[in-house]
Amino acid sequence: MPHPPTQTALADLAGLWRIxxxxxxxxxxxxxxxxxxxxxxxxxxxxxxxxxCAALDLTRDAxxxxxxxxxxxxxxxxxxxxxxxxxxGRETGTNGGRAGSAxxxxxGHGFYGENSIVGAHAPIAVGAALAARxxxxxxxxxxxxxxxxxxxxxxxxxxxxxxxxDLPVVFLVENNRYSELTPIAAMVRDDDLVSxxxxxxxxxxxxxxxxxxxxxRVVAEAVDACRSGRGPVLVEAHTQRxxxxxxxxxxxxxxxxxxxxxxxxxxxxxxxxxxRAAGAGDAExxxxxxxxxxxxxxxxxxxxxxxxxxPATVKEHVHG
Amino acid sequence: xxxxxxxxxxxxxxRRALSEDPGTLLxxxxxxxxxxxxxxxxxxxxxxxxRVFDTPISESAILGGxxxxxxxxxxxxxxxxxxxxAFVAFDQLINQAANVRYVSRGRLTAPMTVRTQQGATPGxxxxxxxxxxxxxxxxPGLRVCLxxxxxDAYDLLLAAIGCDDPVVVIESRELYHSLKGPVxxxxxxxxxxxxxxxxxxxxxxxxxxxxxxxxxxxxxxxLESSGVSVEVIxxxxxxxxxxxxxxxxxxxxxxxxVVHAANLTGGFGxxxxxxxxxxxxxxxxxxxxxxxxDLRIPAAPALQRAAIPGRDTVAGRLLSMVAxxxxx
Numbered sequence: 291m292p293h294p295p296t297q298t299a300l301a302d303l304a305g306l307w308r309i310x311x312x313x314x315x316x317x318x319x320x321x322x323x324x325x326x327x328x329x330x331x332x333x334x335x336x337x338x339x340x341x342x343c344a345a346l347d348l349t350r351d352a353x354x355x356x357x358x359x360x361x362x363x364x365x366x367x368x369x370x371x372x373x374x375x376x377x378x379g380r381e382t383g384t385n386g387g388r389a390g391s392a393x394x395x396x397x398g399h400g401f402y403g404e405n406s407i408v409g410a411h412a413p414i415a416v417g418a419a420l421a422a423r424x425x426x427x428x429x430x431x432x433x434x435x436x437x438x439x440x441x442x443x444x445x446x447x448x449x450x451x452x453x454x455x456d457l458p459v460v461f462l463v464e465n466n467r468y469s470e471l472t473p474i475a476a477m478v479r480d481d482d483l484v485s486x487x488x489x490x491x492x493x494x495x496x497x498x499x500x501x502x503x504x505x506x507r508v509v510a511e512a513v514d515a516c517r518s519g520r521g522p523v524l525v526e527a528h529t530q531r532x533x534x535x536x537x538x539x540x541x542x543x544x545x546x547x548x549x550x551x552x553x554x555x556x557x558x559x560x561x562x563x564x565x566r567a568a569g570a571g572d573a574e575x576x577x578x579x580x581x582x583x584x585x586x587x588x589x590x591x592x593x594x595x596x597x598x599x600x601p602a603t604v605k606e607h608v609h610g
Numbered sequence: 611x612x613x614x615x616x617x618x619x620x621x622x623x624x625r626r627a628l629s630e631d632p633g634t635l636l637x638x639x640x641x642x643x644x645x646x647x648x649x650x651x652x653x654x655x656x657x658x659x660x661r662v663f664d665t666p667i668s669e670s671a672i673l674g675g676x677x678x679x680x681x682x683x684x685x686x687x688x689x690x691x692x693x694x695x696a697f698v699a700f701d702q703l704i705n706q707a708a709n710v711r712y713v714s715r716g717r718l719t720a721p722m723t724v725r726t727q728q729g730a731t732p733g734x735x736x737x738x739x740x741x742x743x744x745x746x747x748x749x750p751g752l753r754v755c756l757x758x759x760x761x762d763a764y765d766l767l768l769a770a771i772g773c774d775d776p777v778v779v780i781e782s783r784e785l786y787h788s789l790k791g792p793v794x795x796x797x798x799x800x801x802x803x804x805x806x807x808x809x810x811x812x813x814x815x816x817x818x819x820x821x822x823x824x825x826x827x828x829x830x831x832x833l834e835s836s837g838v839s840v841e842v843i844x845x846x847x848x849x850x851x852x853x854x855x856x857x858x859x860x861x862x863x864x865x866x867x868v869v870h871a872a873n874l875t876g877g878f879g880x881x882x883x884x885x886x887x888x889x890x891x892x893x894x895x896x897x898x899x900x901x902x903x904d905l906r907i908p909a910a911p912a913l914q915r916a917a918i919p920g921r922d923t924v925a926g927r928l929l930s931m932v933a934x935x936x937x938x
Contacts, residue, residue: 352682388713395714402681402718407705413671414706417678417686424635424661424684431678444701447668451675454666607716608750610774 298344299565300578302502305340306558307582309361312370313533315590316360316377316391320537324594325377329391332361334532337557338434338464339365341505345513346432348400352418354411354433357392358464358531359404362434366401370586374593387599409435409442412461416448419457419516430516432509434462438469440483449522453490458516460509463526464499470535471543484526492522499527500557532556611794617650617786619760619793620725623767624651624687626795628658631685634771636662638672638689638725647691648727648786669695673702673724680722680776681710687771692738693728693780696746707776708751723770727781729821729871730918732911739907739914741820741872746778747848747881753777753802754849758823760791762806762846768799777802782821789824805852807859811841813932815859817882818869819845822919826869829925838932848878853885860886864894865931871918874901895931900924 313331320329332339335358343365346353355362363373368384376383376394383389384396395403402418405411415433422429439445440463452459463483467474475481487494493515497508505527512523530552534541541549553559562575614622627634636642636654642664645652655662665672669690676686690696696703703724710720730739746754753775757763763781770777808823809830818826823844830840841859845851860866866886868879879899887897902918919927 354678385713386715388715393709393713395718397681397714397718403714405706407701410670410674410701410706413674413702414678414681416671417675417680418682419678420635420675421679421682421684424633425682427682429682444670444674444699447666447671448674451666451668451671607712607714609753610711610716610719610721 299503299561302340302344303558303561303565303575303578304582305365306336306502306561307579308370308586309336309339309364310558311582311586312360312364312373315374315586317537319378319590325391326379327390329377329537330358330535331533331537332358332531334552334556335464335466335499335529336361337502337505338462338499338527338529341502342432342434342462342509344506345510346400346430350427350429351400352402352415352429352431353400354402354415354418354431355404356408356435357404357406358436359394360391363394363396363401366396367399368396368401370589371592372396374590375596378593379599380593380596381599382593382596383599386603409439409445411435412439412445412448415459416452416457419452419459420455422458428517430458430460430513432460432462434464436469437463437465437467437474437483440486441469441477449490449492449524452522453492456519456521459522460512460516461522461524462509463524465526465528466531468531468535471539484524487524490524492524494524494526497525497527499529500555500560502557502561530556611792613790614760614793615787616760616763616782616789617648619763620650620767620781621652621654622793622795623764624654625657627687627768627771628654628661633684634661635679635684635686637665637675637686639665639667639691641689646689648783650786651689669699670702673699674706676722676724677702677707677710677720680720681718685721685771687723687725690724690726693726693742694737694740696726696742703746703752703776703778704749708749711775712751719774720776721774722776723767724776724778725767725781726778727783727786729782729784730907730914731784732914733909735909736906741870741902743780743820743848744872744876744878747878751775752849753847754780755802755847756780756820757846758782758785758820758844760789760793764793764795765797765800766846769802772799773802780820784821803847803850803852805846805855806844807841807855808844809840809842811839811863813839813863814865814867814928815841815843815856815863816867816869816928817843817845817856819848820871822869822871825919825921825924828921829928832921832925833929836929838929840928851882851885853889856882857886857889857891860891860893864892866893867898867900867928867931869900869919869924871902873904874899875904877901898927898931900927
């Protein structure tokens with residue numbers, strides 16, 4: 291079903307472009323060695339964070355993401371300049387350079403952080419949901435992780451405890467079909483991951499993770515179920531990364547034509563086509579991209595001008 | 611002041627924390643309706659309702675749940691039934707809880723208390739017997755204490771709960787029901803940290819913690835009859851560790867021994883010795899560590915007695931520091 295060329299759909303497109311351009315800029319900064327260390331990009335997967343965050347109330351909800359989390363931070367509303375600064379090790383970074391690309395957080399925007407231990411944030415999200423039972427916030431916790439995390443014990447423990455206690459957690463699997471460098475299909479008997487929801491007695495929904503509108507609808511239903519006290523929900527969003535697991539990943543483990551084929555169904559292509567079919571003009575669509583490029587470029591300039599993290603502060607905040 | 615057991619002191623501290631702060635939660639395996647496998651959390655469910663609850667046998671979910679609830683502003687107290695079980699979920703303590711404050715520059719915190727208990731008791735198997743405090747103390751961001759008396763079981767736990775960082779309180783299963791003492795339950799809640807000199811002495815300073823305190827105090831009495839005066843310091847907290855109290859004592863006695871039930875290699879005793887030596891304290895004898903040798907812990911009582919230093923072993927080795935020629 292084509293999206294109507296609504297402000298919502300145009301805002302979705304803007305959200306996709308902001309993440310895409312942010313990640314492209316990060317690639318350049320990493321290749322130029324201005325960013326150090328491992329960087330995991332979400333190029334191709336942008337519709338999942340944009341759709342899911344649109345379904346949340348980030349004044350009270352809590353998002354827990356993975357090291358492939360720049361897009362999630364942006365979709366939550368983090369300042370792109372602060373995110374660039376974090377990756378660049380600058381004082382103005384979201385975490386003052388202490389987190390880097392893979393462990394950053396911005397709780398002022400409901401982004402309780404990336405996590406660099408696969409699946410470890412699922413129990414923490416359960417704790418955030420548990421708190422909601424006592425603090426009257428009505429908070430829903432969203433834990434997003436990859437297909438590989440579905441084989442982590444901590445994720446099982448989290449799903450079981452959330453189900454047993456009817457806690458408001460959306461467990462969202464971004465299934466890009468690769469658990470780091472290994473196909474998920476080779477690591478499970480049945481790669482229909484959402485079917486596991488039944489084992490926990492919770493609802494499970496599959497969604498095309500390249501369709502931002504579909505993601506928003508499915509996650510909104512999950513959030514409603516959580517908010518109304520019906521307990522956790524598992525959502526599986528199928529998507530793909532158009533890049534390696536990390537910058538520099540040669541991807542020898544992927545069929546040669548797989549990425550090329552995926553370009554036809556990636557979220558920006560899908561939404562742009564739908565908007566065009568619904569009557570949006572090229573100028574309008576180009577303007578969305580251009581605004582995102584201008585915003586992100588300015589953010590990078592701001593971040594690159596920021597002072598480096600201050601070594602004199604390295605011993606601060608170990609304890610209260 | 612009425613005498614209560616160590617376990618009752620823990621229970622009283624939990625009751626006070628739950629009463630004074632509605633943001634306090636207590637959860638873990640079998641802690642609520644059954645009242646804990648050692649009876650430590652009895653009656654708290656009845657008094658505090660759903661703020662006290664049982665969990666699945668899921669240490670990652672328990673500890674991760676505590677991290678998440680603490681990040682949201684609550685003050686969870688969780689029980690890891692045996693310290694050995696913490697290894698099932700070390701990630702949640704070391705990679706998660708301990709990082710929250712530092713990596714967020716204090717925008718997020720994890721004010722959670724992890725109660726556990728450790729040590730060997732007759733028949734306890736190798737997976738329910740280890741003394742693992744050094745593993746926690748190695749991790750910056752975690753605080754670690756080991757109460758050895760009913761009063762400290764009460765005071766240290768309340769200090770831990772009041773701390774704005776993750777604290778591991780390592781209780782003693784051996785002492786839960788065997789040790790009674792007067793417990794003042796009306797005092798102000800103390801901050802974390804601080805050693806206690808349990809016995810003043812002039813010939814030798816002994817640093818210890820946990821139930822080994824009582825073995826050391828017995829050994830000190832044995833040595834007293836030999837005319838050797840032993841100062842006994844209960845570290846109570848190994849993070850933060852009260853180096854000043856130890857250095858002050860060793861500066862007077864010139865001799866330092868550290869006694870712990872944990873294994874020798876990499877044990878916290880090595881850290882205590884290093885800290886004192888690094889301060890340049892003048893010693894009249896080489897410092898001594900008395901610890902369980904680098905063994906696994908056997909179940910049979912006779913084997914446990916052979917593995918873990920008891921009163922006579924401790925007394926003999928301490929005496930050798932003071933009078934090496936006569937005991938070598």
